[in-house]
Amino acid sequence: MNTSPEIADRLQLAQQLAVEAGRGTLKHFQKSGLVVDRKADDSPVTVADREAETLIRDRLAAQFPADGVIGEEFGETTGSGDFRWIIDPIDGTKSFVAGVPLYGTLIGIEHAGQNVAGVIYIPGLDEMVYAAKGCGAWYRQGDEQPRLTKVNAAKSLQDGVFVTSQVNTFARRDAMEAFERLEDAAFITRTWGDCYGYLLVVTGRAVAMVDPMLSVWDAAAIQPILEEAGGAFVDWRGEPTVHSGEGIGANPHVLEEVLAICREYPRLK
Template sequence: MNTSPEIADRLKLALELAVTAGRGTLKHFQKAGLVVDRKSDDSPVTVADREAETYIRNQLAERFPADGIIGEEFGVTEGTGDFRWIIDPIDGTKSFVAGVPLYGTLIGIEQAGQNVAGVIYIPGLDEMVYAAKGCGAWYKQGDAEPTLTRVSDAKSLADGVFVTSQVNTFARRDAFEAFNRLEKAAFITRTWGDCYGYLLVATGRAVAMVDPMLSVWDAAAIQPIMEEAGGAFVDWHGEPTIHSGEGIGANPHVMPEVLAICREYPRLP
């Protein structure tokens, strides 16, 4: 692997943790009696979210105790070194609660504030895509060997699939017309959302994924994967960041077309 031993060791662990934690959620998936609680922002959370993040945090504390952690369910644990892990134990909790298998476990790794590696694992489909800076993006399904993956070479939205997580988030930021224009321009539009949409872009099956609103734990794993797959992950004004509360993942041909629409809207406060 063409990266530092420190990053390689952490990526290896991230792969193990994403699979183990992700598969652990399946014991609650599509099971009767699942209790759904509401967080302060009214978003849902379940025992599966909490168990998965707790497992990951416990393993990190044992293996890399100096590393910091940000997790959706349990907040920030400060570290004493350069590395920080950013975790979303179930990205797509609403899908999980509804019994739809298009949810995933996300693990991103930062070094000195830069995203250096990321993992998306979809437990219900046993699909994974992962990357580290300078090492390419890799796709794995089931027991098959991982293979290098690339974004598509489609030249425009009209040549492929546009995906987004939830249509009404465009309206929530007064940008519903942006969705209308993207949908009209695309060959087909689907809401195969959350991290699964970005997995589709990174593996060449969709040409663009647009999120009007998202959190840092939704984005951290995505950025290195998109970049190493030959695409990009940027905010609505083209900045390659995970901290703007919004995101676009696309191949290099389609990105300018998407940005021409999204740049018309002001940044989120």
């Protein structure tokens, strides 16, 4: 792997933890009696979210005690070194609660403030994509050997699938017209959203994924994977950042078409 041993070791552990934590969620998936709590922002959380993040945090504390950690369920633990892990134990909790297998476990690795590696794992489908800077993006399903993956070469939205997580998030930021324009331009539109939508872009099955609203733990793992797959992850101004509260993942050709629409709307923050 053409990266530092420090990053390579962490990426290997991230893959192991994403699979272990992700598969752990399956013991609660599609089971009757699952208790769904509500957080302060009214988003759902379950015992599966908490168990998965706890597993990851405990293992990181044992193997890389100097690293910082930020996760959706338990906030931030400051580290003494330059590495920070950014975790979303279940990205797509609403899908998980509904029994839909298009949710995932996200683990991003940050070094000195830069996102250098990431893993997306979809437990219900046993699909994974992962990458580290300079090493390409890799995809595997089930027991298959990992293979390099690339975004597709579509020239415009009309040549492929446009995906988003939830349509009403466009309305919540006064950008419903943006969704309508993107939908009209695309060959087909689907809400195969959350991290699964980005996995579809990384593996060439979708041409663009647009999120009007998202958190840093939704984005940190995704940026390096998309970039290593020959695509981009940017905000609605076209800046390659995971801190704007919004995101676009696309191949380079389609990105400009999407930005021509999304740039017209005010910044979230």
